[in-house]
Amino acid sequence: ALGNLEEDHWEWHMFDTVKGGDYLVDQDAAEVLAREAIETVIELEHMGLPFNRTPDGRIDQRRFGGHTRNFGEAPVRRSCYAADRTGHMILQTLYQQCIKLGVRFYDEYHVVDLLFEGGDGGDGGRAAGVVAYRIADGELHTFRAKAVMLATGGFGRMYRVTSNAWSLTGDGVALVYRHGIPVEDMEFYQFHPTGIYKLGILLSEAARGEGGVLLNDAGERFMERYAPTLKDLAPRDLISRAIYQEIRAGRGIGGRDYVHLDVRHLGREVIEAKGVPFIFTGHPSMFGIMFTDRIPTEYRDWANTDHELYDAIAVGMHARGAMPEPDSREPWFICEAHSRGDIVDRVVSIFADSFHAALEAQRARARQQGAFLKGEVSPIIQQLGDDHSNFVGYTHTEADAAVVAILRGNALADLLTEGQEAELVLSTTPFYPEGGGQVGDRGNIVTPTGVFLVEDTQASGGAIVHRGRVVEGEIRASQRATATVDLHWRRGAARNHTGTHILHAALRTVLGTHVRQQGSLVTPDRLRFDFTHLEQTPREALTEVQQLANEKVRHDLEVQWRTTGYRQAIEAGALAFFGDKYGSEVRVVEIRENSHVFSAELCGGTHVHHTGQIGFIHIIREGAVAAGTRRIEAVTGRAAEAYLLEQQDRLLRIAERLNTSPAEVEDRIDALQSELERLRKQAEQLARVQAAALAEGLAAGAERVGEAALVVARVDALSQDVLRDVADRLRGRLKSALVILAADIEGRPAFLAAATPDLVARGVHAGTIIRAVAQAAGGGGGGRPDLAQAGAKDPSRIDAALAEGRRLGLEALSG
Incomplete structure (x- = not known):
């Protein structure tokens, strides 16, 4: 609620947030959001996010769905934006800040499980890291951490048509759910009311913010009936329900299941000046889609259109538009495609020359609108005038200069002493400031009285700023200096x-x-x-x-x-x-x-x-x-x-360990994999024989409690699979039985409990029993009434845990 164009207050923003969520929103969180949003926008701008500007230099704002003034009285201009790519610009800005702060990203790693200490998540354990699969080579990597935060998206891909990314299949939710951690608000999804018919490709909500209106088959602006005040700027859920009800009532276009989003009345000037985003957003991949008189809504389905540019543009649930001929000098619409490469390839191949010309023209217009890409000039820098930051770095790596300014915090300083950190502005500099993806130069600035170590160089409001610290002596403003770039860097x-x-x-x-x-x-x-x-x-x-x-x-x-x-x-x-x-x-x-x-x-x-x-x-x-x-x-x-x-060197070490030459490493690995497969099958066969033998002996020694059998035993098992096999064989042989087993598997206690259906019907719960058994050994676990398993850390406590298991088993069967 910056209020740069119209009166606005954070209380109104909070009201819209709560009301837009059907009053299901956490209202304390909504208050924090609305209160801190203003400072956050300003902070993003200071980081370099290129917001659109008003003629007088303030951050521009436009209408957006659900944004109102005076607690729902009428729409208000609240949404700050960066042309037609606000989300992408936020992502890029925050990513650059992460890089600057030394955050390391592990790309192409797929998290497959969580690590816990002190038991599983549902038993009070603490998340201590993750296990990730590196897609490049299939290696599993363990990442240990003091805290784990998951930001994996939801599971919108469960729907047939969605604007959600292909990766949003619920893996993050499943990770925590499998470890017994409660999940909440599972019914909440991010969704968009206006996407291309059948494809799910999103057409940004900002199109309605600039005046686009939804039309049914009769050409009626139907949102006036559902939301008389906000109309087409109503919240997303209201817009979606209205579209659904129009279609259900038979008022979809041509009786089918879509409606139109009409922007014909906006005209060329608004579309070009405001960057009205007829954009297929998502992960932008910058493809242009141009059509002479029709736009494909599906690979096999084309939509008829009118034939005058800007006079017949209607994009929405069913997209359609008129475009100039390939040799025309009229502007194209430039779109970012989320997917549908088959269509893009066909169109771009036909209109390649016009596409690239139109794309560059569109970018030129965006640049003319966005003279703000480096952010506002700092008031402090304005005080210095224009006689500074003369860059000579293309031809020189050393230059004589004067210290024009010393910046500490948000104030000018006259003196820096050894150990103090600051930013220096020079009259002339060979230091390249970070830009175009290239990191800023490092080096040193030497004056007659001291040495300043430059650790980073940035462009800030038209000035080249040298960030670092004094490593020797002192630095004074207005001193002569020699600036030398680190040549290795x-x-x-x-x-x-x-x-x-x-x-x-x-x-x-x-x-x-x-x-x-x-x-x-x-x-x-x-x-x-x-x-x-x-x-x-x-x-x-x-x-x-x-x-x-x-x-x-x-x-x-x-x-x-x-x-x-x-x-x-x-x-x-x-x-x-x-x-x-x-x-x-x-x-x-x-x-x-x-x-x-x-x-x-x-x-x-x-x-x-x-x-x-x-x-x-x-x-x-x-x-x-x-x-x-x-x-x-x-x-x-x-x-x-x-x-x-x-x-x-790694290949030589691997070859040495495999006792072969580097040229024969692949053949050696193939041979080892074949041998491992043979041994795995042999081990499985032996495990089945072991399970049968164990089950035979345990069945003979089963303890009778009424008509049911109780088996509580410590067995020699190689894996949990063997324990389950033994339990299944015992249940099949004894018919009515409660089985509690324990084993020391690779130095860690493993427990399993199983009950036959008749005992489950009587109220016996294997999960409850095995949890108490594992707790007696300092562990935890649980499961279903008929089958459950658990683990612990101390093998010396297995016998005590089984004693507890026998007590609980007798109690359960005697009840």
């Missing part, structure tokens, strides 16, 4: 940045020109970037990409950069990426081979002068990060050499 980053360009160009050559970089991380040690591609990249293709990249490295091609106009650069074939900000003048980095341009990108980063300086590029891994988005990681130069030597 700079050269490593330059190698990896040029390597990023080469790998990107190689991917486009091998996989196709639909590949486009979606964000990157360039450090002195490694490189990583995401790119658009609809399927897993085959190993053979990755090999071809790496070979092509290293061919360009061996050819020692010159890396050139030049400054030119943005339009001229794009027309010349240079690539510009989603999320970057460009002015009228841009820097183009090119790698040419003879007269052929191998790579040309708009880039402000630092690079090597010749590709041969990279040495070698080695791809470490490639995998999925979102629908239609892949991630590739690689190392170059000495890091690549160290990585390959480490892999070679």
